[in-house]
Amino acid sequence: MTLSEWRGQWTFFRNKTYTIPVEEAEGGFEELCRSLTPAHGPTVSRDKASVHYFLPTHLKTAPLVGKTRERAKRQGLTLEGKQRSANHVTTANMIVVDLDGVPGEQFKNALRSLAKAGLSFLAYSSYSHGDPNKSGVRSRLVVPVDAPLGSAEYKRAASGLEALYFGGQADKSGTTLCQQQGVWATNPAWKGKAFRFVSRGSVASSEQLMVASPAREQ
Secondary structure, three states: HHHHOEEEEEEOEEEEEEOOEEEEEEOOOOHHHHOOOOOOEEEEOOOOHHOOEEEEEOOOOOOOOHHHHHHHHHHOOOOEEOOOOOOOEEOEEEEEEEEOOOOHHHHHHHHHHHHOOOOOOOEEEEEOOOOOOOEEEEEEEEEEEEEEHHHHHHHHHOOOOHHHHHOOOOHHHHHHHOOOOOOOOHHHHHHHHHHEEEOOEEOOHHHHHOOOHHHHOO
């Protein structure tokens, strides 16, 4: 699959704790880059809670669960719908890696390894990057893959990607398909530290990434 043939789907949420989607989107790699990291720059906010989050998948209509279901019952609303949960995700054609506090040189080496392998990726700073109270590079990386991944396959492929290129430094919660991820955003106090990198190459093989997953993740 070429990058021009690749298509992905993603779902936005109002903030980190909001479970009901506000928008579902889909498109090619360029649309994905514009959607998560717009040309005008990152979202600037003093309140991290106001920043949009996303999942690298669309959602299916299913019975609501947890506090979302309890709230719907109290309000007399339907108990079925789309919600951020393991019961509602579908498949993903991309993997999102969450790197928090990685030393700068190691971060650069990881990007160099991806580029050397000829893989396409979008890398951008997360909200806390540049915070003087937090060390290292804090970022998200999005890597397109050539075949859709369900929850179990996503976990294996994400673990394989981390083992191959990130030396196990990525946040393990990112291997869960229903784990929300922040869009490109920053605090005005450290806006000057925000960054984004785009590399256009080939699309990663879902199968090869799953094979590379450590045995304990199989």
